[in-house]
Amino acid sequence: MSTEFDDAMITTTAADMPEKFFDRFMFNLHPDDGTSPSLVLGAGAYPPRDVADGFVVLSTPTEQRNLRFSTELSATDGASVGPLRWETVEDNKVWRLVLGANRTGLELDLTWRARAPYWLGSVDVENADGNTTSFDHLFQPGRYEGTLTLDGESQSVAGWYGVRDRSRGVRTMSGGQGLHVWYQAQFPDRAIGFLLVEDREGGRILLEGAVMHEDGEVDDVTDVVHDLVFTDDNDLVSGTVQVTTAAGRTYRVDADATGGGGYMAGGGYGGHHGKVRGRDHEEYDVYPLDGSVNAKTLDSALTDRSSTFTWDGQTGYGIFEYALTRSSSYQYQPTLDPTTAEA
Structure with missing residues (x-):
């Protein structure tokens, strides 16, 4: 397993560090049978701004509970913020996550273990406003104890799936995007993961x-086409993606995304991360999952939906993250030719 990425969070300012530099992690957690609850949590450090922040998004069948917290980075030990503590037990292999008592009613004592090597790349995009986005991006599938x-009420999470996502650098993506997909489908011996922006x-x-295969193989994605079904409120219902890899394999994967929840506005997405809020700032709210809250009513369309995936007769589980622009100039168009078949 590769150890090229230095997993420890960067919490001190360097002389050449850009003012908008960040170092963030995110973990998701969901049962390996497609049931609830589904959980996304994360934290970030912004050394030039002396900010540390984090979030918890918990989705049950009836509601989504959201907790956002922020403080001065210099007031922390560099491995905690609010009720959340973390430890890189073994770089790129084992993390420990502890969530103490908080207003969501959720507490955690977890160990995440990688089940395949990570994928690491660099996101470099010239934005419409002239600013440049440039950050390292890593994701890796694992299981929990x-x-x-x-x-x-306590329960064991032994064997539950979860992907970790690490990003580090400068992110100022703005304007011009139509479709965003961050796709993490976990199957018994491999995980299919990609980021697609149109x-x-x-x-x-x-x-x-x-x-990313459990036997150590990392087969790069070279092409993705899709046929996704959205409601009038831009909520994903289902969809098919066809993934082509550098090794010449083709994966045609169907997704059921009707589980609800996962609206990442609850985690501060939509431009709120890294803002200076002073010490010990906290926000809490609840979204009812009765249709009254959706991607069009929130300040961010980004959604991390716990989904069931089907490929080659196998059932998998994971997170289908998506966002459609709310611009009136955009209409989703599928790119998957329905006449093509899996190789």
Whole structure:
């Protein structure tokens, strides 16, 4: 397993560090049978701004509970913010995550272990406003051990799936995007992961990712086409993606995304990360999952939907992250030719 990426969070300022530099991690957690709850949590350090922040997004069948917290980075130990603590037990292999008592009613004591090598790339995009986005981006599938306690009831999470995502650098992506997909489908012996961004005319801005195998193979993704089904409120219902890899393999994967929840506005997405809020700032809210809250009513369309995937007769589980621009100039167009078949 590669150890090229230095996993420890960067929490001190260097002389040449850009003012907008960040170092963030995100983990998701969901049962390996497609049931609930689904959880996304993360934290970030912004040394030039002396900010550390984090979030918890918990989705149940009826509601989504959101906690956002921020403080001065210099007031932390560099491995905690709010109720969340983390430890890189072994770089790129083992993390420990502890979530203490908080207003969501969720507490965690977890160990995440990688089950395949990570994929690492660099996102470099020239934005419409003239600013440049440039950051390292890593994602890696794993499984959990430990305990989840929700509203006083504890359960083991042994064997639950979860992908970690690490990003480090400067991210100022703005304007011109039509479709965003961050796709993480976990199957028994491999995980299919990619990031796809298209412009409002359907042209490709960015594609990166790989199929990460438990036997150690990392097979880069070279092409992705899709046929996705959205509601009038831009909520994903289902969809098919066809992934082609450098080794010449083709994966045609169907997704059921009807589970609900995962609206990342609850985690501060939409431009709120890294803002200076002073010490011990906290926000909490609840989204009812009755249709009254959706990607069009929130300040960010980004959604991390816990989904069930089907490929080659196998069932997998994971996160289908998506966002459609709310610009009136955009209409989603599929790129998958329905007459093509899996190789």
